[in-house]
């Protein structure tokens with residue numbers, strides 16, 4: 149009897165402690181969760197009810213006496229000098245420029261030689277696009293200088309050698325760091341304004357994404373064929389009403405004094421998006437008058453677009469941060485997919501195999517692929533990939 153009591157006591161004790169612990173964990177997480185939920189509610193409310201970002205013009209305008217300072221790091225005009233440049237890449241700007249369908253800017257870092265090489269050998273191969281797809285594409289890599297002083301001269305020598313061979317690096321004299329990504333964005337729009345203004349489209353992409361070039365070229369050609377398609381275009385994976393992240397430990401932390409409002413204007417994920425030539429020109433002009441202290445480059449792009457009256461369009465097969473499932477029924481439609489630092493070559497081979505589309509043709513093929521895509525994209529445990537809507541296109 150006595151023994152039993154003790155056993156019960158022991159059991160209850162364990163129960164009590166467990167309950168207490170669980171409660172503690174819930175409470176500790178609650179604050180975080182609460183914060184998350186509340187900030188999203190506020191940002192969506194702001195985005196969908198108020199939806200006015202007029203403050204951008206005035207709050208982020210560069211005051212005239214700061215204009216000549218031109219310090220790209222903290223809000224200047226991106227006038228860093230070029231260390232490596234290829235002014236003739238598009239056949240010279242202006243009237244005598246060649247007809248270029250797409251100018252492709254890949255944001256790379258000095259030490260990412262392997263990634264650049266994989267891109268050159270696969271989706272960034274200009275001669276493949278010319279001979280197989282009959283389209284004119286120019287690929288360049290946007291770089292700063294290596295942030296570590298001790299490695300800088302070694303890496304720089306390697307870059308110069310690499311550029312001797314491939315002649316596709318565009319490098320400016322700023323530190324290549326996460327917080328200088330906006331400077332890199334400005335580089336891209338200034339370079340294209342200066343040296344490739346005739347390009348029909350401009351794409352900006354990370355160096356760890358996969359671009360299904362045949363599908364992209366087909367899509368861009370379709371746009372060019374329509375009356376309005378090739379104008380006023382900014383397409384990608386759109387973030388609407390995203391709240392600024394206030395947690396100090398986040399990479400994307402933005403303090404209140406930099407951006408006090410509850411949500412950002414709409415923008416596309418920086419991993420890969422396309423703008424038409426007229427939009428590229430507008431963004432260029434916006435970078436001349438807006439303060440670039442917002443160091444998250446895709447958000448800054450949203451500022452520039454908002455200030456010039458451009459809104460982003462969603463395309464379900466631009467993945468943003470998501471990764472495409474490896475399946476032929478996806479390859480038929482995919483445009484970009486994120487997170488392919490190491491498997492670009494094998495994916496390129498699989499996704500552009502001409503035998504691929506045999507079993508997706510006809511009524512049965514279509515049906516089969518729709519079912520496969522629903523299974524790959526719409527089930528709840530498949531997250532961080534294309535949206536379920538993409539299954540039905």
Ligand SMILES: *[C@@H]1O[C@H](CO)[C@@H](O)[C@H](O)[C@H]1NC(C)=O
Nearest residue numbers: 210211214222223224439441
């Ligand atoms: C940009 O804004 C920051 C504060 O957010 C300010 O310190 C800086 O001077 C501004 N730069 C220009 C060029 O207006």
Ligand SMILES: *[C@@H]1O[C@H](CO)[C@@H](O)[C@H](O)[C@H]1NC(C)=O
Nearest residue numbers: 268269270273275276279280
């Ligand atoms: C690029 O494409 C061309 C034409 O298809 C091909 O001959 C060449 O080998 C490719 N280059 C690389 C580095 O794969």
Ligand SMILES: *[C@@H]1O[C@H](CO)[C@@H](O)[C@H](O)[C@H]1NC(C)=O
Nearest residue numbers: 221321322323324325327328
């Ligand atoms: C950005 O680059 C400039 C110029 O090299 C440098 O002075 C600055 O420290 C860099 N900013 C960051 C946050 O790395």
Ligand SMILES: *[C@@H]1O[C@H](CO)[C@@H](O)[C@H](O)[C@H]1NC(C)=O
Nearest residue numbers: 201202204205454455456457
């Ligand atoms: C101010 O922003 C609005 C859109 O919010 C835009 O239409 C307008 O052109 C901007 N004005 C200036 C002077 O940039």
